[in-house]
Amino acid sequence: MDEDFMFEKANIGDLNLDNSVWPRSTLNEEAIERYRDCLEELPPIVVDRETMTVLDGWHRVEAHRREGVETISVKYDSCAPHLFLARSYALNARHGLPVDNEERDQIVVDLRQGKDGYDPMGQEEIAKIMGISQGRVSQVITNLLGANIFVGDKPKVKEAIRLYLSGMSQEKVGGRFSVTQQTISSVVRDYSKRKDLISEHLRSRGHLKSVVRYSNRGPWGDAKFPGNTSGYLLVDLIDYYQPKSILDPMEGSGTTGDVAFDMGDIRYKGLDLLSGFDLVGDKPEGEYDLIFWHPPYHDAIDYDITHPNNLSRCPSLSDYLDKLKLCMAKLLDHLSREGHLCILCSDPRKDGSIQPIHSAVISFNLAILDAALVKLIEGRSRYFDYGNAPFIPIVHEYVLIFFNKRV
Numbered sequence: 001m002d003e004d005f006m007f008e009k010a011n012i013g014d015l016n017l018d019n020s021v022w023p024r025s026t027l028n029e030e031a032i033e034r035y036r037d038c039l040e041e042l043p044p045i046v047v048d049r050e051t052m053t054v055l056d057g058w059h060r061v062e063a064h065r066r067e068g069v070e071t072i073s074v075k076y077d078s079c080a081p082h083l084f085l086a087r088s089y090a091l092n093a094r095h096g097l098p099v100d101n102e103e104r105d106q107i108v109v110d111l112r113q114g115k116d117g118y119d120p121m122g123q124e125e126i127a128k129i130m131g132i133s134q135g136r137v138s139q140v141i142t143n144l145l146g147a148n149i150f151v152g153d154k155p156k157v158k159e160a161i162r163l164y165l166s167g168m169s170q171e172k173v174g175g176r177f178s179v180t181q182q183t184i185s186s187v188v189r190d191y192s193k194r195k196d197l198i199s200e201h202l203r204s205r206g207h208l209k210s211v212v213r214y215s216n217r218g219p220w221g222d223a224k225f226p227g228n229t230s231g232y233l234l235v236d237l238i239d240y241y242q243p244k245s246i247l248d249p250m251e252g253s254g255t256t257g258d259v260a261f262d263m264g265d266i267r268y269k270g271l272d273l274l275s276g277f278d279l280v281g282d283k284p285e286g287e288y289d290l291i292f293w294h295p296p297y298h299d300a301i302d303y304d305i306t307h308p309n310n311l312s313r314c315p316s317l318s319d320y321l322d323k324l325k326l327c328m329a330k331l332l333d334h335l336s337r338e339g340h341l342c343i344l345c346s347d348p349r350k351d352g353s354i355q356p357i358h359s360a361v362i363s364f365n366l367a368i369l370d371a372a373l374v375k376l377i378e379g380r381s382r383y384f385d386y387g388n389a390p391f392i393p394i395v396h397e398y399v400l401i402f403f404n405k406r407v
């Protein structure tokens with residue numbers, strides 16, 4: 001950045017007043033009126049030479065305009081466009097009209113994270129461009145960015161809630177994870193809300209029957225994960241079977257683990273090809289009372305993982321079913337004596353014909369079927385009209401529940 005400013009006159013009509021690089025939301029009328037009486041005594045505005053973007057002096061420009069004056073004195077500056085807002089903050093924060101601290105904090109976080117494809121900046125560089133101390137930058141990052149990272153880190157959030165439930169104060173828990181007490185308070189609040197949703201669902205649902213329908217998926221797992229399932233199905237299964245331990249060998253976005261935590265921190269193991277576990281080639285460890293298994297529905301949805309045993313990329317239906325059978329036999333080996341294996345599957349349509357997956361799973365004849373639930377699909381599913389068949393769209397899938405008893 002060029003610190004040797006030059007004073008010149010610029011045409012007001014040539015100036016670029018870009019809202020997105022101005023760290024205030026509105027003009028202050030009182031300041032404009034004050035400036036109109038003393039245009040000659042005002043300091044020059046600061047403008048980026050190449051783009052003529054006004055980095056400091058919006059009120060002065062407006063005062064000149066209202067007085068009908070066509071030119072204004074400027075100091076030229078130059079910096080990269082993605083740093084305009086930071087530079088503008090540094091200049092604006094130095095005079096009489098204060099800039100909102102929230103705006104400042106957001107600029108710091110954006111620069112640290114590298115917004116809009118720019119490289120993330122170091123704390124020292126941010127402090128320099130914004131004209132604030134490195135200590136302040138570090139404090140903002142710890143408070144804001146630290147909170148964002150923490151809230152997105154499920155294992156850490158669960159650990160923090162455990163500590164809070166065991167009697168540790170929110171402040172101390174915050175200290176343990178380097179976040180504020182407010183951040184802990186907000187994750188605890190979300191946890192209580194989710195528990196309320198579970199209680200309300202169980203209160204209003206009535207007995208579990210062989211047809212289930214969930215009007216929404218709830219806040220568990222990730223609604224954007226392709227082929228995610230409703231957390232309420234897990235609520236029902238856990239409530240019904242009361243397992244002490246749960247395995248989900250293809251957990252996807254982690255819906256099962258999230259519900260297991262909210263329903264009493266039930267011991268849970270979640271695996272997936274996405275995190276390096278291949279159910280076809282690897283062996284899960286341990287024994288579980290409930291195994292919830294939600295494999296890809298053959299190639300209805302493509303999970304973009306380069307691996308020969310990616311079940312969404314099997315070369316044929318028969319190859320898919322062979323692998324499914326092998327996986328099912330393996331999972332039955334990890335059920336506790338009274339345990340249940342719940343398989344969520346579907347019969348998608350491809351090229352105009354139904355692929356009979358659920359009946360194939362039953363006819364593997366590996367274990368005794370305890371129940372077969374029909375789960376209605378809400379809204380539009382990706383495989384709803386899979387194979388371009390508008391006639392008799394598929395609006396259900398199956399939950400096949402097997403005992404730990406071999407046939």
Ligand SMILES: C[S@@+](CC[C@H](N)C(=O)[O-])C[C@H]1O[C@@H](n2cnc3c(N)ncnc32)[C@H](O)[C@@H]1O
Nearest residue numbers: 227228229250252253255273278279294309311
């Ligand atoms: C239908 S999704 C599970 C969605 C999950 N129930 C949820 O709510 O987010 C199927 C998952 O199977 C995983 N998968 C595919 N092949 C696998 C394999 N061989 N071993 C383990 N996971 C596999 C995919 O990565 C995908 O996450």
